Amino acid sequence: MHRPPLAVLSVGLLLSAAMPFVAFGRDRGPLRPSEVDAAEQEPTEEPAAEDEQEPAPDDEGDADEGNDDADETNSAPSGLVRAGDDAYLSHADAGRRRPTAGCPHTMTRSGEICIDRYEAPNRRGARPLVMQSANDANAWCSAHHKRLCTEDEWIAACEGEEHRAYPYAGDHVDGRCNDDKPWRAVDEPLLAKWPAPEAKMHAKELYQGAPSGSKRKCVSSVGARDMTGNVEEWVVRTRDHTNDWPYILIGCYWSGCYGGNKPTCHSTNSAHGPDFRFYETGFRCCQDVNGGP
DSSP: OOOOOHHHHHHHHHHHHHHHHHHHHHHHOSOOHHHHHHHHSOOOOOOOOGGGSOOOOOSTTOGGGOOBOGGGGSOOOTTOBOSSSOSOOOOTTBSOOOOBTTBOTTEEEETTEEEESSSTTTOTTOOOOBSOOHHHHHHHHHHTTOEEOBHHHHHHHHHTTTTOSSSSOSSOOTTSSSOOOOOOOOOHHHHTTTTSHHHHHHHHHHOOOOOTTOSTTOBOTTSOBSOSSSSEEEEEOOSOOSSOOSEEEESOBTTBSTTSOOOOTTOEEOOOOTTOOOTTEEEOEEEETTSOO
């Protein structure tokens, strides 16, 4: 039998082996447009959730205080009053705590104590609580592992080592703090029905508190904000006054002080007992450095 030359056999074998690959390439066809796009486009990052966004800076000296303590907004005395119907205004800087000079980041150091940066609920951008009695204030601070500030502690944090008359300077500056709102007539018998709905409605009508920290230059040398004006704050009495109640109110409120004076670091009201609450009464808390209340 006549056999083909070896060279012809080799060529035939090579062509047979190559056919599957040629066929695979033909069936695969060109890359579809969607595949081209996917290969060439850069991956798109999904927008962050609102509570993950970086908060806007407050002002000079305030960039490091952006992490307010979320647990300070999860409980509050029953019947508290806010501006509007929201319990608190949420803020992107919540949820983390870092120690600063022996104090939680939601507080600032003044001597050997830590004091809340803002009036309760101690949240930048929140509306300060009002219609709070001294008993309410004690309970709230205790629930957050702190205590109500003493009169001496509060004054020291307000006036600083410079012993300023106002938290920001020795002289009053118009508009620096929330202390110039017009007085609104109060229906005291109606307010005394608290916590009846009509009393709550009247308290909201009277409310002129500014969101905590919104008066950016109303800050003491230690970093405590809104200490004069805004809401009047309960403290434990440690000095002599006309009345000997265990608690006094300090700092006056958004319409100034009784008689028309501007609120100073020493403006006090000793006329009321621990059960007294009014449309402008609030508080802030303190604690010892590196420790509890």
